[in-house]
Amino acid sequence: MGNGRLTAREIARLAGVSVATVSRVSNGTGQVSEETRRRVLEAIEEHGYRPHHVGQALAARRHSAVGLVFPGLSGPYFSELIQGFESEAVNSRASVHILCTHLRADSDTEVIEMAHRVDGLAVLGGTLSEETLQELAGMLPVVVLAGEGPPGVSSVRVDNAASMTALTRHLLVDHALRRLDFVGNPSGSPDVSERWAGFREAHRQLGLPLPRAPIRVGLQQPDGVFAAEQVLRRSILPQGIVCANDETALGVLVGASGHGLRVPKDLVITGFDDVPMAALVTPALTTVRQPVRELAAQTARLLLHLATENADGSGSALVLPTEVVVRASCGCPASSTSDPTTTGRRPRAGLHQAG
Amino acid sequence: MGNGRLTAREIARLAGVSVATVSRVSNGTGQVSEETRRRVLEAIEEHGYRPHHVGQALAARRHSAVGLVFPGLSGPYFSELIQGFESEAVNSRASVHILCTHLRADSDTEVIEMAHRVDGLAVLGGTLSEETLQELAGMLPVVVLAGEGPPGVSSVRVDNAASMTALTRHLLVDHALRRLDFVGNPSGSPDVSERWAGFREAHRQLGLPLPRAPIRVGLQQPDGVFAAEQVLRRSILPQGIVCANDETALGVLVGASGHGLRVPKDLVITGFDDVPMAALVTPALTTVRQPVRELAAQTARLLLHLATENADGSGSALVLPTEVVVRASCGCPASSTSDPTTTGRRPRAGLHQAG
């Protein structure tokens, strides 16, 4: 194990200069004569010197790292989130620490611990208590991702409610459906809570009786299968199932098909997210497109800005637009442009619903 | 922004002791009188002092952090991997840095950069070149996850080939199927490569003609849909499609069903991984169970061991067992124990195939 990491001092000795000059050369700061710079660079190249990050961090009193805190669920949504965040951070030469709270109550300690190792913290909405968020915000820049933080804490989220209201109205008005059930746990995350609110709002706007209580399940595909079984056991079957996200919708679709139901003839199903599979299943899923990757990237960008500029971005709230994507699972005729990749990524059809 | 992080020196002043004593108290090392300890602890509590991690790292010449490098794909597999790794690392009070290479060729620089910020590096098989791995291994402990590293580099992986051979034999012998196609890109990752090898090995063992070239697609569900379309356009249809993982298998299932094929009557489909959805689709997916979370946890454990003990674990290779899980998509009768959760997690039926 070649642990012979060499230090600036050694490079300095080898190049016959002082450590200060080595620092200047390796950072491109200050004035160094061409001749000296060449000598130092030579030594650096030859021995593969790279400044030790901890030394730099200590001197600069900054970590060049940001943290991402999330509950730790599976699925395309979280993978996209992590990747969007990571790629933006790497662009700014900051490294990314991750922490999965697993929704344990005692995760606060770990988060505080992490706060001591990074310059800024992105926290997924619904992961931490308001108090913990407040405490963190007192220590370092914090941005809430997909949710609203307490006052004074910045957030980046999407416009969940408006699109969900539009989607629900589409079902209630254009398809004249009644008896819609909502699948998802509103107390599980701000996203779901807002979607549930948008769902009810549509009923309210149209003067229709408010929907039944939501079917409170998780956000993964198996949860959707489970939800379908619950719904289909009920005495009064719904005409449509509005799901909190695409994954559960895909699960509901599997469950409903497994029970011999025809979608959308016997049952209408809608999702939220527009994951790649949404366009590829049969029938293709009517859903709401939200820019997950962009959401995460904007969060990283804002966080890095707050961390480096030491700017006071307190309470800035960025809301990204969402867009209803009408496909076949709501009862609309299948789109003519059946190229799955095109349809999947940039739907032509759709109530354009930019927020 | 209460950036008034206080230092050991300030606590020392407040408690009327030296920094050395503060260090002793906060670490529980050395001898401190009960009275002094109480005074120091009081000051620490009152001001919420926590030793600055960078200072500690510099003094201890260690980061208490490990890195995880992976290509950055979506899906349950990667989420499980990250979570398994993270939870084990957190248990050992090490934080986790992640790096998604996005399979870019120039990611080497970023990996080397990361190597300077952590005590050890876990690299997903197929993510980095042998040369880069060698270079890294010369700098710090490295463990290859789901793949074999170059000589001298430890690895943790599963027994891909044996189970894939067993599964393929099940199709060829027990179901007397011929004309099997393989979906997956063997040059994409060591996992797929080994599964492809196991697939061919079964043919060889039985003296059957070797299978057609694999349908080289990615590992995500949409790739499976795409693969299905490719296969179904061919003049000679296969009797069965053996997929490199469950996600593509689920995609193939969607694609095949969309084209009106009945699985398993018209076409047999198998997967690999035993993700939760595998047991829940109709027909339930015959697959191979691999302990992804455990794989990641063992990797973290080994890595932390190498990093802390400074042990020479060069070339230790841990291979976790896999297990064929027979369900309905291969043509076997649907399992009697139809409780999806039970069937999904701990299948009763199955050619037990521990490596």
Added chain:
DNA sequence: TTGAAAGCGATACCAT
């Protein structure tokens, strides 16, 4: 243009 030296925050050795 360059070097000497003072930190940055914590640890650990060596005195006392």
Added chain:
DNA sequence: ATGGTATCGCTTTCAA
């Protein structure tokens, strides 16, 4: 039992 101090690796004044 406690305190002074060198040290970790780097950056950044301040002088020369």
